[in-house]
Amino acid sequence: MPNPQVLSPRIRGFICVNAHPGGCAANVDRQIAVAKAGRSRSAGPGFGAALVIGASTGYGLSSLITTTFGYGADAVAVGFERQNQGPRTASAGWYNLAAVARRAKEAGRVVHNVNGDAFTNEIKAETIAAVKRLGKRVDAVIYSLAAPRRTDPATGESFTSVLKPLGQAFSSKSIDLNTDQLTSVQLEPATEADVAATIKVMGGEDWALWMKALAAEDLLAEGCHSVAYSYLGPELTYPIYRSGTIGKAKEHLERTAAALDAELRGRLGGRAVVSVNKALVTQASSAIPVVPLYISILFKVMKEKGTHEGTIEQIVRLYRDHLGPGKTPQLDEGGRIRLDDLELSPDVQSAGLALWHAVTNENLLATTDYAGFKREFRELFGFEVPGIDYAQPVDTDVPLNLA
Numbered sequence: 001m002p003n004p005q006v007l008s009p010r011i012r013g014f015i016c017v018n019a020h021p022g023g024c025a026a027n028v029d030r031q032i033a034v035a036k037a038g039r040s041r042s043a044g045p046g047f048g049a050a051l052v053i054g055a056s057t058g059y060g061l062s063s064l065i066t067t068t069f070g071y072g073a074d075a076v077a078v079g080f081e082r083q084n085q086g087p088r089t090a091s092a093g094w095y096n097l098a099a100v101a102r103r104a105k106e107a108g109r110v111v112h113n114v115n116g117d118a119f120t121n122e123i124k125a126e127t128i129a130a131v132k133r134l135g136k137r138v139d140a141v142i143y144s145l146a147a148p149r150r151t152d153p154a155t156g157e158s159f160t161s162v163l164k165p166l167g168q169a170f171s172s173k174s175i176d177l178n179t180d181q182l183t184s185v186q187l188e189p190a191t192e193a194d195v196a197a198t199i200k201v202m203g204g205e206d207w208a209l210w211m212k213a214l215a216a217e218d219l220l221a222e223g224c225h226s227v228a229y230s231y232l233g234p235e236l237t238y239p240i241y242r243s244g245t246i247g248k249a250k251e252h253l254e255r256t257a258a259a260l261d262a263e264l265r266g267r268l269g270g271r272a273v274v275s276v277n278k279a280l281v282t283q284a285s286s287a288i289p290v291v292p293l294y295i296s297i298l299f300k301v302m303k304e305k306g307t308h309e310g311t312i313e314q315i316v317r318l319y320r321d322h323l324g325p326g327k328t329p330q331l332d333e334g335g336r337i338r339l340d341d342l343e344l345s346p347d348v349q350s351a352g353l354a355l356w357h358a359v360t361n362e363n364l365l366a367t368t369d370y371a372g373f374k375r376e377f378r379e380l381f382g383f384e385v386p387g388i389d390y391a392q393p394v395d396t397d398v399p400l401n402l403a
Contacts, residue, residue: 004393023382024095038316046072056093060144137221164190202249204256
């Protein structure tokens with residue numbers, strides 16, 4: 001039933017509890033335009049089918065859009081999103097996936113959305129059934145989950161990831177997203193149980209289970225590639241990221257990639273890789289202490305240098321230079337694709353570090369792009385998107401899949 005509402009953002013710190021379907025659709029349309037324009041002219045025939053696990057926001061959404069509209073794939077997209085209920089809107093990810101499915105149908109493509117917990121055997125089975133209905137083996141498997149909890153399907157035990165340093169406490173300045181004021185944060189060191197739980201949630205175990213399930217059903221095409229996403233970041237964030245609990249999970253992800261790569265190469269002439277991407281405004285990154293302030297400074301520096309990229313520009317570059325048909329991924333000494341090269345360039349990091357030391361509450365808006373950070377955060381949920389008249393009611397009851 002139509003459920004028109006006039007919507008404005010309802011934000012609490014790093015959480016927005018509602019979303020605007022028109023703004024989310026406009027975001028999708030902008031990304032589609034970038035994906036179409038960004039495909040390499042030498043990319044060959046494109047992809048027959050893609051599977052994107054964690055497809056509703058961020059890098060996963062951009063991967064779905066790039067493979068579908070840049071490279072012609074039919075796709076199955078897995079997300080875990082909230083449907084609208086009465087006056088409560090659906091989540092932004094729900095509206096994003098609905099918009100992709102609608103635009104794909106208009107373009108003569110198929111995108112089928114599977115909504116549920118990707119860690120479960122039930123959603124894996126439902127997804128595999130959807131892939132079979134495409135009538136094609138999968139050329140690209142993108143693994144882009146960023147979930148805080150996971151229940152092991154084999155044991156029924158639940159695990160929660162934590163963001164903690166290792167060995168000793170970590171303290172630094174950050175920014176309070178409720179008050180827009182600089183603050184200090186201190187995180188106590190992780191226990192061995194914290195590390196193990198974070199690896200269970202954010203490591204490569206579930207990625208490997210997905211690939212095993214697809215292979216068992218003979219759904220991986222010759223030359224199939226699979227990619228998972230990671231982040232390294234600057235030394236500034238090492239104690240709570242790369243050198244912390246999440247870093248241990250990412251190391252496990254990279255070891256999983258090496259094992260999957262050997263298997264895919266041997267069986268199908270394919271590849272499995274980790275792509276290390278740039279820091280960007282996402283729902284997950286906004287919740288990490290220190291990171292919103294770091295991103296606000298990073299964006300100011302990179303925009304001034306003309307090297308800033310959003311999620312869609314990053315994924316278009318990933319496929320244009322590394323994973324598109326006929327491409328051979330260029331890897332670092334750790335066997336990873338590095339899309340964070342512009343972020344970690346010495347001139348960007350040097351300028352950013354100087355601003356980090358100089359920023360105060362009084363000069364926050366002048367020293368950083370915090371205003372841009374907050375605008376991009378609202379855009380994630382379909383608000384402050386150019387071209388949308390927010391004074392007009394919009395129907396919040398949007399089907400996830402088209403009949």
